[in-house]
Amino acid sequence: MLDSNSNSLPDDLCDALQWRYAVKKMDPSKSVSEDKIAALLDAIQYAPTSSGTQPFKVFVITNDDLRTKIRAASFDQSQVTDASHLLVFAAWDNYTDARIDSVVDHHAEERPGTREMLEGYYGNLKGMYLPRTAETNFEHAARQAYIALGFGMLTAAQMRVDTTPMEGFDPSAVDDILGLGDKNLRSVCMLAVGTRDAANDWLAPMKKVRKTDDVLFERID
Amino acid sequence: MLDSNSNSLPDDLCDALQWRYAVKKMDPSKSVSEDKIAALLDAIQYAPTSSGTQPFKVFVITNDDLRTKIRAASFDQSQVTDASHLLVFAAWDNYTDARIDSVVDHHAEERPGTREMLEGYYGNLKGMYLPRTAETNFEHAARQAYIALGFGMLTAAQMRVDTTPMEGFDPSAVDDILGLGDKNLRSVCMLAVGTRDAANDWLAPMKKVRKTDDVLFERID
Numbered sequence: 078m079l080d081s082n083s084n085s086l087p088d089d090l091c092d093a094l095q096w097r098y099a100v101k102k103m104d105p106s107k108s109v110s111e112d113k114i115a116a117l118l119d120a121i122q123y124a125p126t127s128s129g130t131q132p133f134k135v136f137v138i139t140n141d142d143l144r145t146k147i148r149a150a151s152f153d154q155s156q157v158t159d160a161s162h163l164l165v166f167a168a169w170d171n172y173t174d175a176r177i178d179s180v181v182d183h184h185a186e187e188r189p190g191t192r193e194m195l196e197g198y199y200g201n202l203k204g205m206y207l208p209r210t211a212e213t214n215f216e217h218a219a220r221q222a223y224i225a226l227g228f229g230m231l232t233a234a235q236m237r238v239d240t241t242p243m244e245g246f247d248p249s250a251v252d253d254i255l256g257l258g259d260k261n262l263r264s265v266c267m268l269a270v271g272t273r274d275a276a277n278d279w280l281a282p283m284k285k286v287r288k289t290d291d292v293l294f295e296r297i298d
Numbered sequence: 299m300l301d302s303n304s305n306s307l308p309d310d311l312c313d314a315l316q317w318r319y320a321v322k323k324m325d326p327s328k329s330v331s332e333d334k335i336a337a338l339l340d341a342i343q344y345a346p347t348s349s350g351t352q353p354f355k356v357f358v359i360t361n362d363d364l365r366t367k368i369r370a371a372s373f374d375q376s377q378v379t380d381a382s383h384l385l386v387f388a389a390w391d392n393y394t395d396a397r398i399d400s401v402v403d404h405h406a407e408e409r410p411g412t413r414e415m416l417e418g419y420y421g422n423l424k425g426m427y428l429p430r431t432a433e434t435n436f437e438h439a440a441r442q443a444y445i446a447l448g449f450g451m452l453t454a455a456q457m458r459v460d461t462t463p464m465e466g467f468d469p470s471a472v473d474d475i476l477g478l479g480d481k482n483l484r485s486v487c488m489l490a491v492g493t494r495d496a497a498n499d500w501l502a503p504m505k506k507v508r509k510t511d512d513v514l515f516e517r518i519d
């Protein structure tokens with residue numbers, strides 16, 4: 078039960094969790110500052126991922142032509158073009174030897190003297206991942222992107238930046254629009270980042286609804 | 299580039315992103331207070347999910363016998379028993395008519411006068427979800443759990459509570475241990491919540507490594 082008086086949540090975080098909602102109508106005249114976008118991207122960049130692979134890429138789109146095309150592939154949802162920035166999260170379409178090697182190389186460079194340990198660790202990872210189907214590996218990569226999506230949304234809320242997480246789009250169409258196939262990426266979710274137009278948003282005045290503790294959690298002591 | 303001087307991230311959030319890491323060695327003598335666990339669960343409860351379905355359940359386990367069994371199914375990773383609380387995120391194994399109806403009923407109860415609109419909206423959702431395979435729906439539900447996992451980890455870090463996100467376990471074995479099959483749930487990830495034993499953790503002194511901006515992001519203006 079979210080209540081700033083009853084637990085240890087920092088007040089600002091508690092307020093942010095109540096303040097945020099999935100905005101349905103953005104005000105296209107109110108842009109989010111590049112400073113805040115940079116801060117939001119920092120949170121995405123520093124989100125943890127499985128074995129530090131960060132198996133995705135994030136496209137930060139302000140281009141109007143592209144966003145018009147993406148909106149057409151997103152059931153014409155207005156946030157795609159009314160937001161100030163559209164983030165498209167695209168996960169690796171598979172794990173490969175070369176992609177995991179590039180993680181090893183980067184870590185070894187940043188952590189001198191660890192190459193042997195890293196090669197052992199990621200060698201085991203390859204043993205698990207490489208025999209799996211591309212679809213299984215893609216789904217695993219997609220889940221990692223969702224951790225970063227979570228970090229991004231919660232950080233945005235704490236900066237009082239509005240967001241709309243979006244899955245209601247045709248992934249293949251968005252992949253084509255952004256040329257993701259050539260990059261071995263597949264779009265998994267989008268995050269519209271902008272400013273709520275509360276007066277014209279049917280969802281804005283609605284009470285926030287969440288499952289109660291007894292439905293969502295089970296304690297086993 | 300994470301730097302509290304260069305952008306708009308609240309200082310505490312910037313510090314939290316640097317402070318957190320996936321703890322490899324927890325100190326079993328240092329429990330996390332129930333207040334902080336409640337706050338962490340609040341963040342999980344208030345994380346956004348697709349159409350507000352919250353298609354997962356979180357088991358909060360302190361029971362030693364159960365954790366010993368889960369540790370055996372988790373490559374003997376010590377955090378499972380050395381953490382103070384083990385959270386197991388379990389996603390719905392499918393979307394069904396009845397489960398979506400229960401979401402409609404709950405929302406209609408909390409938002410009087412919206413039942414007709416809700417039935418229309420979730421009717422469309424059923425039209426999309428119910429014809430899909432159970433595996434596709436499970437993967438979609440799992441992704442939603444990962445958003446909540448992200449909210450939980452970032453919130454914990456801001457309270458200076460340590461966590462270890464864990465995927466290195468045998469999901470079927472954990473499902474059996476917790477009897478999840480009977481509940482139409484499947485385990486997807488775990489979060490050990492405890493207190494780092496930094497002196498005995500090989501990862502604690504390591505530099506944090508993240509992909510650089512130019513690798514992780516692509517701006518399209």
